[in-house]
Amino acid sequence: MIIDNVKVYTREQQFVKGGLILDGDKIREIYTEAQKPDFQGDAILDGDGAYAIPGLIDLHFHGCMGDDFCDGSKEALGRIAEYEASVGVTAIAPATMTLPADELIHVLKTANEYKKETCDPKKADLVGINMEGPFISPVKKGAQDARNILPCDTALFDRFFEASGGLVKFIGVAPEESENALDFIRQVKDRVSVSLAHTNADYDTAMSACRAGVDHAVHLYNAMPAFSHRAPGVVGAVFDSRQVMAEIICDGIHIHPATVRATFQMMGADRMILISDSMRATGMPDGQYTLGGLDVKVVGKLATLVSDGAIAGSVTNLMDCLRTVVNEMEIPLTTAIACATINPAKSLKIDDEYGSLEPGKKAHIVLLNPDLSLKTVIKDGLKL
Incomplete structure (x- = not known):
């Protein structure tokens, strides 16, 4: 799964516009908006600008x-x-x-x-x-x-x-x-x-x-x-x-x-x-x-x-x-x-x-709307 168009909460405890690439139940890669790869044929979840934070x-x-x-x-x-x-x-x-x-x-x-x-x-x-x-x-x-x-x-x-x-x-x-x-x-x-x-x-x-x-x-x-x-x-x-x-x-x-x-x-x-x-x-x-x-x-x-x-x-x-x-x-x-x-x-x-969104860690990701209401929960790489 690819989670695109989100504000990713990084290990530096800041938000960066970009997305996450998951590999099964783990995070494979985090990318910034400027580094956005080609996603042709991949399953993409559009975060619509949500905050992406660790579970x-x-x-x-x-x-x-x-x-x-x-x-x-x-x-x-x-x-x-x-x-x-x-x-x-x-x-x-x-x-x-x-x-x-x-x-x-x-x-x-x-x-x-x-x-x-x-x-x-x-x-x-x-x-x-x-x-x-x-x-x-x-x-x-x-x-x-x-x-x-x-x-x-x-x-x-x-x-x-x-x-x-x-x-x-x-x-x-x-x-x-x-x-x-x-x-x-x-x-x-x-x-x-x-x-x-x-x-x-x-x-x-x-x-x-x-x-x-x-x-x-x-x-x-x-x-x-x-x-x-x-x-x-x-x-x-x-x-x-x-x-x-x-x-x-x-x-x-x-x-x-x-x-x-x-x-x-x-x-x-x-x-x-x-x-x-x-x-x-x-x-x-x-x-x-x-x-x-x-x-x-x-x-x-x-x-x-x-x-x-x-x-x-x-x-x-x-x-x-x-x-x-x-x-x-x-x-x-x-x-x-x-x-x-x-x-x-x-x-x-x-x-x-x-505890953080980093390559190799568990794909436990929560998407929050700007008002902090819950948008999506991803647990072990799967959308709940």
């Missing part, structure tokens, strides 16, 4: 369309992956909740089996799993079930990692909750990215964790201490630890636009990762749903726990978060795209195949 990568979300990753069902995971691909999110690393250990192992085994059995261009690629719990803080549990919180346990992590067949890419910790937290981080960091997640750590404790090997932060600002002038907390420690990549939920509910803009300036766009943190109500009407076994009420874009009113994930997919970042939060489109494509690909260590 998005969501490395932290829970579900959509009535299904949740933690349902532990291959059928549910397939439906989730199909919905995500349909909106332009072509690679996914869904997140677990804080469930009983045996339930988590079942979820991880199911994902491993699904990964081995599934090769469907209509479905987003399962490229990892983000374990948000169970090694978190009850003080900052958010929508997690406190009954299932555990201290850091290397032997248990080994079981998680084995059950997933190595699909676990992130493990969250609240370093203040376990005496062995720093040892745990050092023991697992060569196999998995360790995240600061649902933590009430102060600045010094968070910095110790970062020095021990933490390189990721789960939904910055949410489920962690406030960032203030005398107590910079986890946010300050993340800023001072240049190796740490930071997730941020930009659904227009979780974080004020001014804070988003300030954070991009403070951290640098190369460290920011857009996530949706979407739950099973995404793509569904208002009503009552569940998340991690807890009841959640959804009204518009707001999802809250029925029990205490805490924000319970989002009901916005990553493509809509991208639009919100650009249209409502004034982040440049070229920057926002990188934070939803190549940055998560680097954190997942899959940037050799995903």
Whole structure:
């Protein structure tokens, strides 16, 4: 397939008028308008001046369309992956909740089996799993079930990692909750990215964790201490630890636009990762749903726990978060795209195949109209 007459988002994070030549499920060549080759006899898709960007990568979300990753069902995971691909999110690393250990192992085994059995261009690629719990803080549990919180346990992590067949890419910790937290981080960091997640750590404790090997932060600002002038907390420690990549939920509910803009300036766009943190109500009407076994009420874009009113994930997919970042939060489109494509690909260590439009990489391409509405999704070289 040849995709012509588009503005191609390049690895330099700029748009260039031209097109792409695909070879099966890979990108063969990118050309500029001035280099346009002779296409006689070839299948050509006229992009009509659309933006051509890489398929998005969501490395932290829970579900959509009535299904949740933690349902532990291959059928549910397939439906989730199909919905995500349909909106332009072509690679996914869904997140677990804080469930009983045996339930988590079942979820991880199911994902491993699904990964081995599934090769469907209509479905987003399962490229990892983000374990948000169970090694978190009850003080900052958010929508997690406190009954299932555990201290850091290397032997248990080994079981998680084995059950997933190595699909676990992130493990969250609240370093203040376990005496062995720093040892745990050092023991697992060569196999998995360790995240600061649902933590009430102060600045010094968070910095110790970062020095021990933490390189990721789960939904910055949410489920962690406030960032203030005398107590910079986890946010300050993340800023001072240049190796740490930071997730941020930009659904227009979780974080004020001014804070988003300030954070991009403070951290640098190369460290920011857009996530949706979407739950099973995404793509569904208002009503009552569940998340991690807890009841959640959804009204518009707001999802809250029925029990205490805490924000319970989002009901916005990553493509809509991208639009919100650009249209409502004034982040440049070229920057926002990188934070939803190549940055998560680097954190997942899959940037050799995903995250940018380059020869040899997967032909996961999304065409967006000038108003950023979805025009076309191409997955593995096929138009969905």
